[in-house]
Amino acid sequence: MSKFLNLSRAAKLIGVPRAILQQYVKEGRLESFDGMISTESLLAAFPESKFEEDPVFERITRIKEESFGKRIRERILPDREVLSARLYEQSRELADYRRHLERYHAIVVEAQEKLRVISSARPEVADLAKWLDHELGEALVTEAPDALDAMENYLRIVSAHVRIEPSGREYFVDGADTLLEAALRAGIAFNYGCSGGNCGLCKARLVSGETRQVRHQDYILSEAEKRSGFILACCHTAVNDIVIEALEAGQPEDIPVQEIEVKVKSVEQVGAISRITLQTPRSSRLRFLAGQSVYLFDQEYPIASCPCDDRNLEFHVLPNDVLSRLQKGETVLLQGPYGKFVLNERSGREPLFIASETGFAPIKSLIEHAMALDIYSAIMLIRTSHDGYLSNLCRAWESALDNFDYVETEEIHAALPDLAARDVYLAGPAAFVEEMKKSLMAKGLPASQLFTPSGA
Numbered sequence: 001m002s003k004f005l006n007l008s009r010a011a012k013l014i015g016v017p018r019a020i021l022q023q024y025v026k027e028g029r030l031e032s033f034d035g036m037i038s039t040e041s042l043l044a045a046f047p048e049s050k051f052e053e054d055p056v057f058e059r060i061t062r063i064k065e066e067s068f069g070k071r072i073r074e075r076i077l078p079d080r081e082v083l084s085a086r087l088y089e090q091s092r093e094l095a096d097y098r099r100h101l102e103r104y105h106a107i108v109v110e111a112q113e114k115l116r117v118i119s120s121a122r123p124e125v126a127d128l129a130k131w132l133d134h135e136l137g138e139a140l141v142t143e144a145p146d147a148l149d150a151m152e153n154y155l156r157i158v159s160a161h162v163r164i165e166p167s168g169r170e171y172f173v174d175g176a177d178t179l180l181e182a183a184l185r186a187g188i189a190f191n192y193g194c195s196g197g198n199c200g201l202c203k204a205r206l207v208s209g210e211t212r213q214v215r216h217q218d219y220i221l222s223e224a225e226k227r228s229g230f231i232l233a234c235c236h237t238a239v240n241d242i243v244i245e246a247l248e249a250g251q252p253e254d255i256p257v258q259e260i261e262v263k264v265k266s267v268e269q270v271g272a273i274s275r276i277t278l279q280t281p282r283s284s285r286l287r288f289l290a291g292q293s294v295y296l297f298d299q300e301y302p303i304a305s306c307p308c309d310d311r312n313l314e315f316h317v318l319p320n321d322v323l324s325r326l327q328k329g330e331t332v333l334l335q336g337p338y339g340k341f342v343l344n345e346r347s348g349r350e351p352l353f354i355a356s357e358t359g360f361a362p363i364k365s366l367i368e369h370a371m372a373l374d375i376y377s378a379i380m381l382i383r384t385s386h387d388g389y390l391s392n393l394c395r396a397w398e399s400a401l402d403n404f405d406y407v408e409t410e411e412i413h414a415a416l417p418d419l420a421a422r423d424v425y426l427a428g429p430a431a432f433v434e435e436m437k438k439s440l441m442a443k444g445l446p447a448s449q450l451f452t453p454s455g456a
């Protein structure tokens with residue numbers, strides 16, 4: 001029996017970006033009814049999906065995490081109570097199916113009996129009775145278990161779907177994540193502060209579905225807020241598919257400047273640059289948008305990691321830079337975020353990233369964020385080849401993701417795709433940015449589609 005799924009769940013199920021399914025629907029290669037997709041048409045459009053051999057739930061997340069070079073999180077199952085609530089809901093649904101099936105079965109047996117009684121006098125009824133017996137026998141023998149359906153049931157136990165109002169953004173809460181952690185991982189700029197149940201800034205209103213508190217909270221919601229369905233996203237998880245009302249940071253100005261004492265977690269030499277990772281205290285993480293910068297020792301540094309990991313902040317610097325002399329365990333005062341070099345998520349155009357030297361730092365942050373958002377069907381990165389640090393990472397992205405193209409060249413102009421449907425994000429040394437800016441605009445790129453750290 002075919003089941004109807006929303007676009008996000010269908011994309012998660014077969015492990016392709018949501019944008020690719022949208023494109024399939026637009027091109028008529030995948031049928032959709034009121035925004036829902038049947039498992040039958042999904043399987044017809046993606047027949048190569050091998051669910052039993054390649055558990056889809058793991059696939060895309062694992063690819064992304066491996067290619068981002070991040071610690072692979074243990075596959076933690078949801079909290080025990082959340083798990084039992086989800087299992088209970090599925091059992092109830094199964095019991096419902098079983099009840100219907102038994103009822104239908106009784107009707108069919110009765111119909112067979114009635115046909116048998118009248119078939120002796122009427123040959124056409126005898127044919128009908130024979131046909132019915134044959135079809136029922138075939139259905140019982142040949143109907144294989146629906147792998148897609150089984151995977152969908154499995155996904156509903158290990159993850160829950162969340163829609164945020166009024167933006168309409170959607171994401172999944174996997175494993176033991178809270179609503180806030182899962183939103184950040186999905187590239188959503190959820191409004192928050194302490195991420196530890198103290199400040200109340202992550203307050204959200206539950207519109208439908210069920211949530212459960214999985215972390216301790218000190219912040220006290222008023223009785224009126226509780227009655228209206230308010231919860232703290234950093235302390236709650238979703239039991240089933242839910243809709244919440246929550247604030248999101250749409251613009252850089254929505255995020256306040258923060259001052260945080262951070263610790264040097266690692267200093268690593270990668271090719272000609274130093275890759276520094278600074279870690280914030282657990283209770284005071286840096287809220288920022290991908291592509292933004294911070295101040296350290298009165299100098300501005302772009303963050304090279306994405307906001308989905310708000311504790312570990314990565315920076316790329318040249319060997320003579322003051323940051324490269326830092327030692328593991330040292331403490332540094334960080335101030336930020338600053339800057340407007342952020343993704344133009346609502347433009348509907350595909351992103352083209354162009355980077356040279358340490359200009360790759362903010363570009364890396366933007367790319368990781370673009371991947372987490374899962375809204376693009378074609379992401380392209382062009383880098384100059386002479387400085388190629390972390391090239392392996394870029395190649396890993398390209399081989400892991402169908403929607404990612406990577407080119408390393410000194411002939412950037414020759415590698416440029418059609419610019420009409422692209423937003424271009426450009427970063428690198430000032431002279432490089434100026435020259436590229438001029439030639440991109442000479443090729444007809446409108447200023448409104450060009451973004452640089454200093455403003456296009």
Ligand code: FES
Nearest residue numbers: 193195199200234
């Ligand atoms: S972020 Fe502070 S209470 Fe949730």
